[in-house]
Amino acid sequence: MKLNRRIFIGTASAVAASLSAPMVLAGSHGKPRVVVIGGGAGGATAARYLAKDSKGEIDVTLIEPTRTYYTCFFSNLYIGGFRDIASIGHSYGALASEYGINVVHDWAVGVDRDAKTVALAGGGSVAYDKLILSPGIDFVDGAVSGWDLSSQNKMPHAYKAGSQTELLRAQVMAMPQGGTYAMVAPPNPFRCPPGPYERVSMVAHLLKETNPTAKIIIADPKAKFSKQGLFQEGWGEHYEGMIDWIGADFGGGDVSVDPDAMTLTIDGEVTNVDVCNVIPAMKAGRIAELAGVTDGNWAPVNAADMSSKADGDIHVLGDACSQGDMPKSGFSANSQAKVCANAVRGALTGSKVFPAKFSNTCWSLIDTNDGVKVGATYEATPEKIAKVDGFISKTGEDAATREATYNESVGWYAGITADMFG
Amino acid sequence: MREFGFILRTVAASSLMLVVTMANAGDVEQGEKVFSKCKGCHQVGSGAVNKVGPHLNGLFGRKAGSIDDFPYSKPFKRAADGGLEWHAENLDVFIENPRVLVSGTRMSFRGLKDLQDRKDLLAYLRTFSDNPADIPEADPTATGTDHAVDPAILAIQGDPEYGEYLSGECTTCHQVTGGDEGIPSITFWPEEDFVTALHAYKNKTRAHPVMQLIAGRLSDEEIAALAAYFRVLEN
Numbered sequence: 001m002k003l004n005r006r007i008f009i010g011t012a013s014a015v016a017a018s019l020s021a022p023m024v025l026a027g028s029h030g031k032p033r034v035v036v037i038g039g040g041a042g043g044a045t046a047a048r049y050l051a052k053d054s055k056g057e058i059d060v061t062l063i064e065p066t067r068t069y070y071t072c073f074f075s076n077l078y079i080g081g082f083r084d085i086a087s088i089g090h091s092y093g094a095l096a097s098e099y100g101i102n103v104v105h106d107w108a109v110g111v112d113r114d115a116k117t118v119a120l121a122g123g124g125s126v127a128y129d130k131l132i133l134s135p136g137i138d139f140v141d142g143a144v145s146g147w148d149l150s151s152q153n154k155m156p157h158a159y160k161a162g163s164q165t166e167l168l169r170a171q172v173m174a175m176p177q178g179g180t181y182a183m184v185a186p187p188n189p190f191r192c193p194p195g196p197y198e199r200v201s202m203v204a205h206l207l208k209e210t211n212p213t214a215k216i217i218i219a220d221p222k223a224k225f226s227k228q229g230l231f232q233e234g235w236g237e238h239y240e241g242m243i244d245w246i247g248a249d250f251g252g253g254d255v256s257v258d259p260d261a262m263t264l265t266i267d268g269e270v271t272n273v274d275v276c277n278v279i280p281a282m283k284a285g286r287i288a289e290l291a292g293v294t295d296g297n298w299a300p301v302n303a304a305d306m307s308s309k310a311d312g313d314i315h316v317l318g319d320a321c322s323q324g325d326m327p328k329s330g331f332s333a334n335s336q337a338k339v340c341a342n343a344v345r346g347a348l349t350g351s352k353v354f355p356a357k358f359s360n361t362c363w364s365l366i367d368t369n370d371g372v373k374v375g376a377t378y379e380a381t382p383e384k385i386a387k388v389d390g391f392i393s394k395t396g397e398d399a400a401t402r403e404a405t406y407n408e409s410v411g412w413y414a415g416i417t418a419d420m421f422g
Numbered sequence: 423m424r425e426f427g428f429i430l431r432t433v434a435a436s437s438l439m440l441v442v443t444m445a446n447a448g449d450v451e452q453g454e455k456v457f458s459k460c461k462g463c464h465q466v467g468s469g470a471v472n473k474v475g476p477h478l479n480g481l482f483g484r485k486a487g488s489i490d491d492f493p494y495s496k497p498f499k500r501a502a503d504g505g506l507e508w509h510a511e512n513l514d515v516f517i518e519n520p521r522v523l524v525s526g527t528r529m530s531f532r533g534l535k536d537l538q539d540r541k542d543l544l545a546y547l548r549t550f551s552d553n554p555a556d557i558p559e560a561d562p563t564a565t566g567t568d569h570a571v572d573p574a575i576l577a578i579q580g581d582p583e584y585g586e587y588l589s590g591e592c593t594t595c596h597q598v599t600g601g602d603e604g605i606p607s608i609t610f611w612p613e614e615d616f617v618t619a620l621h622a623y624k625n626k627t628r629a630h631p632v633m634q635l636i637a638g639r640l641s642d643e644e645i646a647a648l649a650a651y652f653r654v655l656e657n
Contacts, residue, residue: 049590053586331594334594335590335591335594338587338590338591342587342590352583354584354587354588357588357591357639359591359594359635359636361595361632373631373632375631375632375635376635377635377636377638377639388639389635389638389639390635391631391632391634391635398505400503400505401504401505403503404500404503404504404505407503407604408595408604408605409604410603410604411595411602411603411604411605412594412595412604412605414597414601414603414604414605415593415594415595415596415597415601415605416594416595418593418597418598418599418601419593419594419598
């Protein structure tokens with residue numbers, strides 16, 4: 001077969017090492033450059049592993065607008081009073097100083113795929129050989145009638161952790177005795193499938209202490225939800241009579257809100273609420289759409305290396321991608337990031353690329369020392385990331401098992417944040 | 423043959439050398455002689471108290487780590503929190519090699535490799551528990567199974583570079599720095615302990631749903647690679 005440059009790059013993964021493709025890719029600008037957009041569980045992990053494992057051979061830039069990153073995972077525990085807000089905040093100091101990552105605190109506002117540059121809101125642009133997008137989620141416009149982003153201070157989503165989470169907890173604390181907390185739950189697929197229901201558990205825990213006659217209503221467009229049996233068993237045990245879940249079969253999907261009047265209308269019935277936690281339908285973080293790698297709400301990727309189906313030099317991680325069977329979770333994003341980093345480093349430096357392996361576990365806290373978990377392992381197939389095997393906590397488990405599960409989740413938090421931020 | 427099928431179902435045969443014999447009870451008198459190897463640390467019988475190790479009265483059916491006032495090691499407490507309860511089958515595993523079930527236990531005993539010795543010892547210890555052995559629904563005294571990891575598997579030289587890649591799946595939970603809050607440290611273990619523990623999860627001798635899932639799809643070579651990487655952690 002006659003090799004020309006087009007074929008050469010097109011078959012890069014098969015022949016890269018033997019034919020020194022990295023030198024071609026690096027071209028005239030020295031070290032190969034990877035730009036990572038988004039410093040969460042996907043992006044921070046990918047940046048750290050690329051910098052760590054390439055030992056200076058790859059120039060890594062991480063673009064993340066916030067200087068302190070608050071993890072969405074465990075933010076519900078802050079709402080419940082099990083963590084303080086500082087304990088879920090992380091800086092990028094170690095990634096810059098210990099791993100040599102060029103951390104840029106700015107918004108990425110555009111991607112020029114022909115020139116292979118990323119435009120920044122503060123002006124200027126950054127060039128890349130490989131681009132990794134891990135922008136998390138944004139909300140679908142008009143998903144909940146009466147709500148848009150300008151309403152988020154009256155009716156917080158608290159589904160990007162930080163000030164929104166603090167606002168929601170403050171609102172719950174300020175509820176009148178016997179008041180009503182409402183949640184508008186999102187349709188599938190969305191970030192952290194057990195998240196809304198863990199949140200309800202944590203709000204109930206807080207209210208049980210401060211406001212035991214308060215009520216919780218969940219309007220849900222879904223007919224069932226993650227760990228439903230475990231949550232409903234726990235709600236009955238710990239918060240009897242407090243929580244009313246209205247699923248799709250009972251009109252939970254027919255919802256509108258009025259942020260000024262503080263009303264929630266479910267299936268035509270208007271309810272006055274004191275707190276309204278609106279979690280709208282989600283889509284990939286906007287930069288994925290701007291880069292032109294989305295199809296519908298999400299960015300399709302190849303399972304083997306998390307590369308975009310629209311552009312082989314762009315990889316998409318975590319919540320923003322559509323990959324198959326993995327849930328949108330911080331654990332999943334972290335797992336995908338390591339597969340991606342290994343593949344990107346191989347493509348750029350000729351290092352050995354090992355087969356993809358993925359796993360996920362989601363822990364949820366229902367009440368003090370009552371932790372549950374669900375998890376699975378996954379593999380890459382030509383079509384998607386496919387589930388291999390899984391497990392879930394059982395209803396009726398003894399207290400010691402639930403406490404051990406909670407303690408394990410605390411250990412996992414320490415582990416994954418060390419894995420992300422160094 | 424029913425016992426036969428039960429044993430095969432409960433101990434997945436993946437990579438273990440299984441020597442399954444008919445379950446027969448051990449010899450109590452012989453077991454008392456074997457117990458002399460344990461006496462340095464454990465007492466059993468009337469008036470037995472905790473020494474270096476906890477007393478062994480009422481051992482069958484007892485929750486692991488449940489003797490008040492005994493200072494169990496952290497790994498042992500963790501195993502106990504995970505629901506470990508002593509019965510003939512897992513006692514047989516534990517006596518054969520304590521590290522299969524509890525990595526890092528302070529019980530510094532290399533293990534009884536001889537199957538008959540274990541049966542006899544368990545028959546002897548069984549006499550100090552409630553529910554005599556001849557009641558059908560009570561604990562049997564021995565299961566007649568060897569649980570040792572095949573020496574050929576222990577001899578595999580792992581590739582640390584592959585281990586480093588695979589370790590990404592571990593470090594989401596286990597900290598490379600060795601922190602062990604809530605989740606145990608897995609750094610700087612002797613390779614044999616690491617391989618033994620992962621195979622115990624893989625064949626479900628050792629309980630923990632996450633670890634059974636993760637270890638369940640690791641090949642012998644991959645387990646060796648991880649052991650080699652975490653042994654030295656040069657990166």
